[in-house]
Amino acid sequence: MARKETITKNDILNAAFEMAREEGFEQVSARTLASRAGCSTQPIFRVYKNMEELGDDLFTKAIAFFGAYFEEFPKLNDTPFVNLGLAYIRFSQEEQNLFRLLFLSENRHGKSLYDMLNGKNGVVVREINSAKIFGCKDPSGMFMKMWIFIHGAACMTLTGDYDLQEEDTIKLLEECYHAFQEV
Amino acid sequence: MARKETITKNDILNAAFEMAREEGFEQVSARTLASRAGCSTQPIFRVYKNMEELGDDLFTKAIAFFGAYFEEFPKLNDTPFVNLGLAYIRFSQEEQNLFRLLFLSENRHGKSLYDMLNGKNGVVVREINSAKIFGCKDPSGMFMKMWIFIHGAACMTLTGDYDLQEEDTIKLLEECYHAFQEV
């Protein structure tokens, strides 16, 4: 009946995601994206009503990416909280642009940090349960403090205001964990 | 000899600062700024070589503003660290755009967070000395941890991921302070 589609919605989204990842979300414009995807701007507006709609999809994909990153992160430390922190801080280092998009922008979906981390996989709840097993008095209060700390370290990593070797970070997180357990 | 200047460098800078403060740094363009200052774009380029140069001045002014904010912040709590945190977190709430510019952008002057806070006034050093007085074993390690925590709370405040009443924040900061003192 008609011409076959050569550029799929996925092609567009993938190209956009890689651009956002490598060059930053704000660098993804209709033209630069088209160039990256090896087509004109037309296929973009065929599959997306406008650029904002693509941005929403991109954001969702970034959440999923972070989730996978998190799951696959090697368990370098026995304490779940420490591992959680290491993964998060490393993500802020290795995926600066995605970190900015996910955790430092105006929230695209109205989803809070907590909601995002506690989605389908429920890492947060899992960690809190671990904390219970590890005999912490107030697991959710504990988690909140740890999370604030971890988030702070990650944000400072991003801006270059914090730059420790991994062993030092582990030590720092362990100290925190124990400190918060006492109170 | 010549016409008198009606729009001074300060007029430009002040207008730019207020714009950045209210609407965000990225909203300050030559035209929007001119409109705000009640003139054409010409006076801007008379006193500034280009917009980037104005951006540098703006950033410097923002640092000074934060310093003043900090100095004038009421001493709501006896513990200096807690006060420090309260001021910082409140700043992130009340001056979201300036907070972003100062603490979450690519650093304009290559100045680290620490350097900025430890400028002429030396708040940081002062706090560390207070900590010594308060009998903390490792004041600088302690300060680092507190600062990471405070920064984390402020960043989460900015994105709406943390939203406690002031009394709760005080309680949280006090708990942290004591926790870190134990270790």
Added chain:
DNA sequence: GCCGTATAGTAACGTATGTTATTATAATAT
């Protein structure tokens, strides 16, 4: 009161943005 000159306003250039109209293309049903 006129002249020189620094200042400010107007308008333009070149570039980039999102988006849309138009044209060309390729695959299928007939």
Added chain:
DNA sequence: ATATTATAATAACATACGTTACTATACGGC
């Protein structure tokens, strides 16, 4: 083979950006 039709490329529109050329203006020295 031809007509139909969804797809993709080209080109354009309206807007915004930094920046600069040009023009008008107003002030101080004479």
